[in-house]
Amino acid sequence: MELSSERRIEAYAWMTLTRAFDDAMVAMWKQGRGLGGAFSQRGHEAISVAAGMALGPDDVVAPMHRDLGTYLVRGMTPDRIFGNLLGKVTGPTRGRDANLHGMGDLTLGIIGFVSHIPQALPTTLGVAMSFKLRGERRVALTTVGDGGFTSGGTHETLNMASLYRAPFVLIVEDNKYAYSTPLDQQMRSARFAEKAAAYDIPSVKVDGNDFDAMYAAVFTGIDRAREGGGPTVIEADTMRMLGHAIHDGAEYVPAEMLEAWKARDPVENLRRRLLEEETATDEQLDAVDRTAQLKIQEAIATAVAAPMPDPSTLHEGVYA
Amino acid sequence: MELSSERRIEAYAWMTLTRAFDDAMVAMWKQGRGLGGAFSQRGHEAISVAAGMALGPDDVVAPMHRDLGTYLVRGMTPDRIFGNLLGKVTGPTRGRDANLHGMGDLTLGIIGFVSHIPQALPTTLGVAMSFKLRGERRVALTTVGDGGFTSGGTHETLNMASLYRAPFVLIVEDNKYAYSTPLDQQMRSARFAEKAAAYDIPSVKVDGNDFDAMYAAVFTGIDRAREGGGPTVIEADTMRMLGHAIHDGAEYVPAEMLEAWKARDPVENLRRRLLEEETATDEQLDAVDRTAQLKIQEAIATAVAAPMPDPSTLHEGVYA
Amino acid sequence: MNDNFGFSEAPASGGRTITYLEAISEAIAEEMERDENVLVLGEDVGGEFGGAFKVTRGLAERFGDDRVLNTPIAELGFTGMANGMALMGLRPIVEMQFADFISTAFDSIVQFAASAHYRWGGKIPWVIRAPSDGGIRSGPYHSQNPEAWFVHTPGLKVIAPSTPADAKGLLTAAIRDDNPVIFFEAKPLYRSIRGHVPEGEHVVPIGKAATVREGSDVTIITYGSMVHVAGQAADSVPDVGVRILDLRTLKPLDTEAIFEAASATGKVLVMHAANRNTGVGAEVAALIAEEAFEYLDGPIVRIGGQDTPVPFSPPLEDTYRPSVDIVAEAIKTLAAY
Amino acid sequence: MNDNFGFSEAPASGGRTITYLEAISEAIAEEMERDENVLVLGEDVGGEFGGAFKVTRGLAERFGDDRVLNTPIAELGFTGMANGMALMGLRPIVEMQFADFISTAFDSIVQFAASAHYRWGGKIPWVIRAPSDGGIRSGPYHSQNPEAWFVHTPGLKVIAPSTPADAKGLLTAAIRDDNPVIFFEAKPLYRSIRGHVPEGEHVVPIGKAATVREGSDVTIITYGSMVHVAGQAADSVPDVGVRILDLRTLKPLDTEAIFEAASATGKVLVMHAANRNTGVGAEVAALIAEEAFEYLDGPIVRIGGQDTPVPFSPPLEDTYRPSVDIVAEAIKTLAAY
Numbered sequence A, B: 001m002e003l004s005s006e007r008r009i010e011a012y013a014w015m016t017l018t019r020a021f022d023d024a025m026v027a028m029w030k031q032g033r034g035l036g037g038a039f040s041q042r043g044h045e046a047i048s049v050a051a052g053m054a055l056g057p058d059d060v061v062a063p064m065h066r067d068l069g070t071y072l073v074r075g076m077t078p079d080r081i082f083g084n085l086l087g088k089v090t091g092p093t094r095g096r097d098a099n100l101h102g103m104g105d106l107t108l109g110i111i112g113f114v115s116h117i118p119q120a121l122p123t124t125l126g127v128a129m130s131f132k133l134r135g136e137r138r139v140a141l142t143t144v145g146d147g148g149f150t151s152g153g154t155h156e157t158l159n160m161a162s163l164y165r166a167p168f169v170l171i172v173e174d175n176k177y178a179y180s181t182p183l184d185q186q187m188r189s190a191r192f193a194e195k196a197a198a199y200d201i202p203s204v205k206v207d208g209n210d211f212d213a214m215y216a217a218v219f220t221g222i223d224r225a226r227e228g229g230g231p232t233v234i235e236a237d238t239m240r241m242l243g244h245a246i247h248d249g250a251e252y253v254p255a256e257m258l259e260a261w262k263a264r265d266p267v268e269n270l271r272r273r274l275l276e277e278e279t280a281t282d283e284q285l286d287a288v289d290r291t292a293q294l295k296i297q298e299a300i301a302t303a304v305a306a307p308m309p310d311p312s313t314l315h316e317g318v319y320a
Numbered sequence C, D: 001m002n003d004n005f006g007f008s009e010a011p012a013s014g015g016r017t018i019t020y021l022e023a024i025s026e027a028i029a030e031e032m033e034r035d036e037n038v039l040v041l042g043e044d045v046g047g048e049f050g051g052a053f054k055v056t057r058g059l060a061e062r063f064g065d066d067r068v069l070n071t072p073i074a075e076l077g078f079t080g081m082a083n084g085m086a087l088m089g090l091r092p093i094v095e096m097q098f099a100d101f102i103s104t105a106f107d108s109i110v111q112f113a114a115s116a117h118y119r120w121g122g123k124i125p126w127v128i129r130a131p132s133d134g135g136i137r138s139g140p141y142h143s144q145n146p147e148a149w150f151v152h153t154p155g156l157k158v159i160a161p162s163t164p165a166d167a168k169g170l171l172t173a174a175i176r177d178d179n180p181v182i183f184f185e186a187k188p189l190y191r192s193i194r195g196h197v198p199e200g201e202h203v204v205p206i207g208k209a210a211t212v213r214e215g216s217d218v219t220i221i222t223y224g225s226m227v228h229v230a231g232q233a234a235d236s237v238p239d240v241g242v243r244i245l246d247l248r249t250l251k252p253l254d255t256e257a258i259f260e261a262a263s264a265t266g267k268v269l270v271m272h273a274a275n276r277n278t279g280v281g282a283e284v285a286a287l288i289a290e291e292a293f294e295y296l297d298g299p300i301v302r303i304g305g306q307d308t309p310v311p312f313s314p315p316l317e318d319t320y321r322p323s324v325d326i327v328a329e330a331i332k333t334l335a336a337y
């Protein structure tokens, strides 16, 4: 389906905001102004923003550690996310969970991320099953990395999603590495879309750095799920542009590989296209960029100023 | 490759012995002369005997709970197996593990079975990897049920077996049920051989009740592994002819389904063929049957007469 | 004897008496009737089959296949699926075919369900039913008592009833609880004991232990099938006044009741069928040694499964497992201390 | 301070001193040199990268990729693979990227490896290296201390060294041991403490605790990073004679040393960073309350992680985790009892 010009400019804005957040976070952590570790998602903006925008308001998503854009599109404000990164009481986990972990907020239809791979998958399947069993026209979406795909729970989830025809969409973020481990040390062949055939699940391979293509693929999958057509697997071809986490210099990634992918930068991609098509002007998009920078600086200020949790609350919330 | 007449008559003898063991066990347990539970393998004789015979003397196998024939062919005597079933000190687990569980004997190249599905798979992969890393021309083989195929460890094992090109052979015993659960409640499609493509593993579907076909398929897989060609998946099409365990009446299995499969009995199959081809005479095969009955009766007598473990040995062997 | 695995029958104190297993089935059916969010899932639980122990038999017919869901063999996956269902307000009752297989679902329980609420407020109102315990010649893989793994894990609740009435009342409470609750059923009790269970709704609060026998000489603190073994042992030493505290809930522990029971006699025996080493009994003994030290008149004796896998053969399993004789001996020794 | 996470540096008692991490790397390299059956496997352990903590850096270059095997993200599978390798006489050293992820491999450890020898004589001579413990702002999923799950499980051995010398000596012993051994490395100690380690072969026997501080008033029984916290607490109350027993091996426990340490002062404080509830400290306290009761002059005090997940934010984690001040207070209270 065709996205309106407004929506595509909006997409550019979300991707720019995501990129601005990421750049600022990386800078802060490198300056030692962070707390604990943090994961850069640089290069994944098209995937996470497309997922966020293709989902309906009542749908539910379980983003993983590089899906920053999805959180933002779903309405989690940058100051809350920085709050989480800094262990502040204003973060969605109130200082309990680290970096993008655990940032769940069901009022925004977001499931908190669990480190243990691939926990997000069976959980999201359960969300999808609740929609199916209750006859609700809602969809649940999650993402898995190339690395997470080789984990047993992924197999169990895809098998059950297909068996039960659950309204479940899975995006495989093939960013070529699991930490330091390249694809060819993870599996013999990395044709994820084809692997979905083992589960009789329809699948498609998409350029994960092309927002329009990603949006179309995710929308198609969500639409199929909503109409009772069961699950979809989307293989998103992309690249992790920085280290696994900020402390990781990623010397193991060949320079020429990064060079090649730089030319395919998802944010630049969309900007170029919007300009070529004359959907937007340089001035417009520069303004969008400036707004993003501003929002992020404000968010950081708010988060830095926010209080740390009160030690006396340690035991709160162990039980519901 | 062609199997000699002698070897095929030997195969008939092993299948008959397996069937005789199974019949006697079922009878004993129904009469309340057993201990704990027991699993009948009726209908799986061609698979387990073919696996046992196709393996080389230095190869290693991890049979599962219905692969009685494999134990016998590898040289585990019926009296030891009955000893295990009866909790006797003469069983390979010396009364520690139940029924066919834990019946490992590395002098026979057999890995003990673990109840937890699919533990046999990664373990067998590790055995195969030890052969590869040491440059030994040996192969490791194991089996998994249709039910076990949906378990996460199966996915992890197949992915690594392919990645490392391990000398690993997996037989999928598709006997149409996992306990009471039919195939169509386990997965959308049960085309196991095709699922192997997701791991880039060569595979074949075989009539699991046809000894000659099974032997050829297993031999081919073992040969490929031995020659450095990596893993193979063999889908064996068969049927569980009795309940999941002896206490299970299996009322959930349609009578006509059992009828149809009765006509495909693996032992009868081979006997008929040996006679038609005039590879053997009725008298010869009747003699083989009588010998099997005799061996089993002797084995039971030996096992029944054997002592129970001494309680004072409880703590022996917790550590090596 | 052989039929009830050596467990004493709970006295039928008037009214109808039902088995431990019937009590569990009843609780599930009544809660499914009461709340359409309650559903059952697991291996072989559906259809006419109704599970390895037939606990869920008849439910599919009554409530439909959607609410009695057969799963593939994928404990990690279907327990994770239950996590997601629970987050959306469903109340899944997950059956582990045997408690032994709960280890296969470990991450979905200890890493996701246990901490979701603490980390971000995600409520996980499921119950895992786990048929546990041995003594019935089922070997190392169908006899385990793994409760200690989960009592050690923050965020879970753990229950282990010893009677039909508690089984029904605590399972009902567990289903209504907004937290992940692991419900350990003592499978040797399934058909071996009958007991009085009130008709209709019956709720037993989570976190409350029960004094099931009064006595002033020695206190036995235990739970599950061992409550019956403790009772038989106490019967066998009539000259010793034995007080028995049935913990019923293992997490959170009823520490008040534990300290009261300990101080009441000053002599404490803690026992369970699970491996003694770093078991729940260790926690109970350690709590008493710290909080009720002044009241102790003797060493805190612990009896539990030996530090070996659960062996299959009767002479070995009977040595592995706490017996009436061993407990009776320990009672006498403590009383004489 | 910030750099060594508040841990005191072990005195460099002459000779060369190396870090806790260097000691571990050295043990692995020397054993790989000595025995061609020893190999390393896990996520990111291979190539030039050498693991998340760089413990295996340089090994691939030196011993080849076949002996330093990178695995996919599949803890259940690659630990199961290690079981099979070990059955064939290889001695895999399996690295869990963080101890927290050991739960993903649970079945391969507690259901296969732990009981294979007991059930049928299958030897599993592997070592799992698990970087555990917190205090370094890593949050609920990179700070866990899961040792109790494995101490409760029959058939495993569990080790938790507190110094570079013990780290090298016990890891060497673990690699040579014919049983599955889980080796919990206290990652806050990796680069924060240095200590004297003998050149060349250095073996510390499994199952032996060490008295690391003499004192006659109060005994602290602990292990891992908490040995250093206990030492600092003892330093802060110079007027109390504090004896410290470093367990070093958690399974099998050195019960003799525990009873001796307890009776030496009659006042015992058991502590660890792991969750207190049903932790290893509960077993130690319970053993003392049963076997050394006559020698006790006061309650057995237990200090451990709170019954919550390990929180990320400093004010919360510092409250979750045993601190020097809390321990010092407890020492004073016990001494005054």
Ligand SMILES: Cc1ncc(C[n+]2csc(CCOP(=O)(O)OP(=O)(O)O)c2C)c(N)n1
Pocket (backbone or CB within 6 Å): A066, A115, A116, A117, A118, A144, A145, A146, A147, A148, A149, A173, A175, A177, A178, A179, A240, A244, D043, D073, D075, D097, D101, D104
């Ligand atoms: C069960 C488990 N093992 C190990 C880890 C540690 N870990 C965190 S992220 C990661 C790599 C994930 O790679 P991939 O799935 O490709 O996602 P990416 O980081 O590339 O986006 C690993 C090994 C984990 N989180 N869970």
Ligand SMILES: Cc1ncc(C[n+]2csc(CCOP(=O)(O)OP(=O)(O)O)c2C)c(N)n1
Pocket (backbone or CB within 6 Å): B066, B115, B116, B117, B118, B144, B145, B146, B147, B148, B149, B173, B175, B177, B178, B179, B240, B244, C043, C073, C075, C097, C101, C104
């Ligand atoms: C992890 C795990 N869950 C449950 C079980 C209980 N169980 C034992 S056999 C079985 C059915 C296995 O079916 P399949 O793999 O098809 O083998 P079959 O029995 O049909 O030969 C089940 C559910 C188990 N052994 N392991």
Ligand SMILES: [Mg+2]
Pocket (backbone or CB within 6 Å): A145, A146, A147, A173, A174, A175, A176, A177, A178, A179
């Ligand atoms: Mg990746």
Ligand SMILES: [Mg+2]
Pocket (backbone or CB within 6 Å): B145, B146, B147, B173, B174, B175, B176, B177, B178, B179
């Ligand atoms: Mg089957």
